Amino acid sequence: MDRNAPVxxxxxxxxxxxxxxxxxxxxxxxxxxxxxxxxxxPYGSKSKDTVIRYSRQIIRFLRTMDVKAIVVACNTASxxxxxxxxxxxDIPVIGVINAxxxxxxxxxxxxxxxxxxxxxxxxxxxxxEVMRQLKPDIEVFGKSCPLxxxxxxxxxxxxxxxxxxxxxxxxxxxxxYIDTLVLGCTHYPLLRSTIRRLMGEAVTLVNPAxxxxxxxxxxxxSRDMNRQEQMPFEGEKYQFFVSDLAEKFTDFATAILPGEVxxxxxxxxxxx
Amino acid sequence: MDRNAPVxxxxxxxxxxxxxxxxxxxxxxxxxxxxxxxxxxPYGSKSKDTVIRYSRQIIRFLRTMDVKAIVVACNTASxxxxxxxxxxxDIPVIGVINAxxxxxxxxxxxxxxxxxxxxxxxxxxxxxEVMRQLKPDIEVFGKSCPLxxxxxxxxxxxxxxxxxxxxxxxxxxxxxYIDTLVLGCTHYPLLRSTIRRLMGEAVTLVNPAxxxxxxxxxxxxSRDMNRQEQMPFEGEKYQFFVSDLAEKFTDFATAILPGEVxxxxxxxxxxx
Numbered sequence: 134m135d136r137n138a139p140v141x142x143x144x145x146x147x148x149x150x151x152x153x154x155x156x157x158x159x160x161x162x163x164x165x166x167x168x169x170x171x172x173x174x175p176y177g178s179k180s181k182d183t184v185i186r187y188s189r190q191i192i193r194f195l196r197t198m199d200v201k202a203i204v205v206a207c208n209t210a211s212x213x214x215x216x217x218x219x220x221x222x223d224i225p226v227i228g229v230i231n232a233x234x235x236x237x238x239x240x241x242x243x244x245x246x247x248x249x250x251x252x253x254x255x256x257x258x259x260x261x262e263v264m265r266q267l268k269p270d271i272e273v274f275g276k277s278c279p280l281x282x283x284x285x286x287x288x289x290x291x292x293x294x295x296x297x298x299x300x301x302x303x304x305x306x307x308x309x310y311i312d313t314l315v316l317g318c319t320h321y322p323l324l325r326s327t328i329r330r331l332m333g334e335a336v337t338l339v340n341p342a343x344x345x346x347x348x349x350x351x352x353x354x355s356r357d358m359n360r361q362e363q364m365p366f367e368g369e370k371y372q373f374f375v376s377d378l379a380e381k382f383t384d385f386a387t388a389i390l391p392g393e394v395x396x397x398x399x400x401x402x403x404x405x
Numbered sequence: 406m407d408r409n410a411p412v413x414x415x416x417x418x419x420x421x422x423x424x425x426x427x428x429x430x431x432x433x434x435x436x437x438x439x440x441x442x443x444x445x446x447p448y449g450s451k452s453k454d455t456v457i458r459y460s461r462q463i464i465r466f467l468r469t470m471d472v473k474a475i476v477v478a479c480n481t482a483s484x485x486x487x488x489x490x491x492x493x494x495d496i497p498v499i500g501v502i503n504a505x506x507x508x509x510x511x512x513x514x515x516x517x518x519x520x521x522x523x524x525x526x527x528x529x530x531x532x533x534e535v536m537r538q539l540k541p542d543i544e545v546f547g548k549s550c551p552l553x554x555x556x557x558x559x560x561x562x563x564x565x566x567x568x569x570x571x572x573x574x575x576x577x578x579x580x581x582y583i584d585t586l587v588l589g590c591t592h593y594p595l596l597r598s599t600i601r602r603l604m605g606e607a608v609t610l611v612n613p614a615x616x617x618x619x620x621x622x623x624x625x626x627s628r629d630m631n632r633q634e635q636m637p638f639e640g641e642k643y644q645f646f647v648s649d650l651a652e653k654f655t656d657f658a659t660a661i662l663p664g665e666v667x668x669x670x671x672x673x674x675x676x677x
Binding site for chain 1: 443444445450451452454455551552555556558559565566569570648649650675
């Protein structure tokens, strides 16, 4: 495997850019190929079989770009498809859930952890399963928040309506006396200040993006697959692909990532 | 063409069932094959090219069921893809927009019409175009309401949050002194009472489903393609197909349609 090859990252849309941003910050020498499945988003309300089929197509596309490792930067795809993809793949594949679960386990003092995410992620029970493997006596309380993604995409990050909806979703978790809350969807860090205010300062908010980037760095290093700063390469260091609305994606990515995103290419992912 | 063949109806998901319900009410003798693209919904925020590609695949699937005519029961697909599909098809294809536009033109007294729908439908400008062809001096005011579909799917039909969001969306149209408002998305009739209260009794609300069913009935009759009540057939009179989450669809369809929906089959629509 070429250690100069890029890392592949995928998500149902733009949310995974919060993970890409953290990877760029922590391992700036790595090259990235990002794919956002904007023609078929959202994944959060779709079935396990469908999310697995979509993830397999994306993996086949990313392999054509000669990636050396893959980050599933989408909680729903990590919840439903990670096992399957890992079993089928001869390159390392990591998701965001193990990282988020591990951080939460380290952060909690009273052993009561909340997890918010899409219906797919929460109903899969995957966070509970992973956390219990790490610490069997942990108590995990999940709550799906289906309106958070549409509210973020409508730009209502600081709005009375978002406050009201968040207050309803989170009241269930407040009643459980959790001291740690996992933001189990890549869109949710954009609602961090609202969630922070409603949950109070005593509750630690866990954003899996940070630890996912750390896990990737350790993994590449341990396998001698990390790229050296001075290695020459052809083309762009960061490449972006989507299945729909490339221009809109470019604007969003430029707003989230450090530096301007020059171009996003559109591909027919269902052909892979 | 076999006049005993079913009519094909499609939508991005469950919304088109409000059109199917009206067809069942007005032409109960007709057989129906319904397809909901639940693996790729929503269509309203996706590009024209993508919606056309998806619509073509669905048409190819419906043709394998030997349908005699097709109803595009989705405003976004009607806005973006109807022309293309009609040009490629040797069976009649009708959408929901002509019917909605015609009804609105007949209903208005002051010549000022509002249209609410998805970003795709409203930004396409198709309602304005069709209405101006029918009546050139009409004034049309569009407003996209991206949160309406998620709010309906979350079940918040009668809720203070829905009131607040609807009030923001509709205030723009109230300022335009419209006397007629087209519900240009098949989900919106489910918010009818909220919209009615906010717009006031003086504004006529137009639901294109009614006139679409009427148009279909006239079309089949004029071409001698209407089914005769007593014609025998094999299998179910109403058949339902989706690309994901068949059981959830069955529950929703049973709630909307008269009579129980026994079964929904899942197909891989991208293979067509």
